[in-house]
Amino acid sequence: MGNIDYDPFGSEVLENPFPTYAELRSGCPVHRFEDFDPAFTTMTRHADVTAMLRDWKTWSSHYGQSPRFSVTGCLFSDPPAHTMYRRLVQQGFAPRVVDRMEADIRRLTDELIDAMLERTGPPESGGMGDLHDDIACPLPVLVIANVLGVPTDQIAQFKLWSDRQVEAMGSQDPAAAAENRAQIDAFFTEQLDNRRADLAAAGIAPDDWNEDALGDSVSDDVMSGLLVASVEGRRLTDPELLNILQQLLVGGNETTTSLITNLFWRILERPELYRELRDHPELDAVAVEESLRFDAPVLGLYRTNTREVEMHGVTIPETTKSMATYGAANRDPAVFDDPETFRLDRDLDHLRRTHLAFGLGRHFCPGAHLSRLEARIVLRRVLERLPDLRLDGPTTRIPTFLLWGRRTIPIAWGQSHD
Numbered sequence: 001m002g003n004i005d006y007d008p009f010g011s012e013v014l015e016n017p018f019p020t021y022a023e024l025r026s027g028c029p030v031h032r033f034e035d036f037d038p039a040f041t042t043m044t045r046h047a048d049v050t051a052m053l054r055d056w057k058t059w060s061s062h063y064g065q066s067p068r069f070s071v072t073g074c075l076f077s078d079p080p081a082h083t084m085y086r087r088l089v090q091q092g093f094a095p096r097v098v099d100r101m102e103a104d105i106r107r108l109t110d111e112l113i114d115a116m117l118e119r120t121g122p123p124e125s126g127g128m129g130d131l132h133d134d135i136a137c138p139l140p141v142l143v144i145a146n147v148l149g150v151p152t153d154q155i156a157q158f159k160l161w162s163d164r165q166v167e168a169m170g171s172q173d174p175a176a177a178a179e180n181r182a183q184i185d186a187f188f189t190e191q192l193d194n195r196r197a198d199l200a201a202a203g204i205a206p207d208d209w210n211e212d213a214l215g216d217s218v219s220d221d222v223m224s225g226l227l228v229a230s231v232e233g234r235r236l237t238d239p240e241l242l243n244i245l246q247q248l249l250v251g252g253n254e255t256t257t258s259l260i261t262n263l264f265w266r267i268l269e270r271p272e273l274y275r276e277l278r279d280h281p282e283l284d285a286v287a288v289e290e291s292l293r294f295d296a297p298v299l300g301l302y303r304t305n306t307r308e309v310e311m312h313g314v315t316i317p318e319t320t321k322s323m324a325t326y327g328a329a330n331r332d333p334a335v336f337d338d339p340e341t342f343r344l345d346r347d348l349d350h351l352r353r354t355h356l357a358f359g360l361g362r363h364f365c366p367g368a369h370l371s372r373l374e375a376r377i378v379l380r381r382v383l384e385r386l387p388d389l390r391l392d393g394p395t396t397r398i399p400t401f402l403l404w405g406r407r408t409i410p411i412a413w414g415q416s417h418d
């Protein structure tokens with residue numbers, strides 16, 4: 001199979017990558033792109049992407065998830081180091097921990113809807129907003145700030161840092177992220193120092209730091225949890241702490257925002273779907289899962305091969321960056337019927353087990369349960385409070401090439417103002 005003409009940065013592909021993904025899947029499952037330094041390959045078939053994600057010995061995360069080589073360590077690493085960091089992070093995002101946040105997430109969602117309605121008057125009189133700016137963007141930032149333990153007055157800055165890191169991921173300029181990263185590190189260093197001071201003020205010596213020390217005089221949040229955690233008989237170093245906090249900050253914001261915008265985009269684009277969900281809110285979980293399948297918020301991430309690999313007759317030299325394209329695998333007709341249609345009548349278990357929007361295997365997203373919960377709550381509350389919601393103009397895309405979400409999604413409700 002020859003190389004087809006595919007430019008992941010081309011404007012047509014950026015606007016809608018899925019037709020090209022279909023061509024790649026059938027005609028060029030291992031695509032080589034030379035117009036980037038370093039040249040990279042792109043895999044689009046479900047079976048190939050799955051095999052890559054399972055075989056971490058061959059497809060390493062050591063050089064990071066972006067198309068450029070970068071060694072940051074911690075979660076962007078391979079076992080055994082990865083296993084240790086992963087265990088630590090997972091504790092803070094375990095389903096039983098996340099489920100305790102349900103009431104808070106509902107309250108935050110309602111406050112955001114209230115603020116949107118207050119700007120425009122009561123729902124019956126009609127109003128307009130932007131689902132990205134008013135709900136989908138602020139909610140995950142508020143939630144992750146709560147989880148990590150970031151003060152509320154720092155949230156705007158927090159979001160800006162997160163966005164800049166995401167932009168830098170797809171950029172060709174390796175220096176782009178450095179200044180921003182330094183600012184994030186300075187902020188988290190101060191936060192960690194405050195917690196160390198609180199522990200000292202409470203008379204708890206470093207040797208006695210553990211989870212039980214948190215709660216009374218030291219805030220009980222993921223940041224404190226990481227600070228007092230003991231791994232293999234030692235504490236995490238400052239560079240390790242900063243690295244993990246940064247990965248959590250960046251990993252959870254824009255992705256969850258995109259899940260929410262993508263979901264509403266598709267169900268408002270076809271108003272019969274919105275009506276169906278309004279009449280059958282119990283379909284919320286299928287709607288969220290189908291959105292993840294149909295519009296993967298992370299279109300793909302990179303691995304680097306530790307040995308030469310032969311795939312579909314293509315030789316991939318050792319240490320080549322290769323994109324595992326979740327967004328393409330999720331529409332592979334080999335695993336999903338009618339893959340190019342957004343449907344609410346799919347089997348929930350099959351969707352959950354098969355789509356790759358959260359990756360697979362060792363690096364499977366630790367924030368999956370949290371972001372699913374956020375999306376379901378937003379969907380339910382908006383369906384209940386704005387039963388006649390509609391799209392109010394064209395939507396636009398977020399710019400980063402390997403991410404997929406709506407940057408603007410104009411909405412209206414109540415009486416038409418036409």
Ligand code: HEM
Binds near residue numbers: 076251252363364
């Ligand atoms: C819809 C929302 C989300 C999507 C689509 C998503 C997607 C992903 C994907 C595809 C991976 C796998 C990376 C790989 O294979 O290299 C991943 C890993 C990760 N995600 Fe998420 N994510 C979402 C939400 C979140 C949230 C809410 C958080 C944090 C609170 C988070 C934190 C992370 C972290 C730390 C990793 C690295 C895990 C590891 O390498 O072991 N994500 N995510």
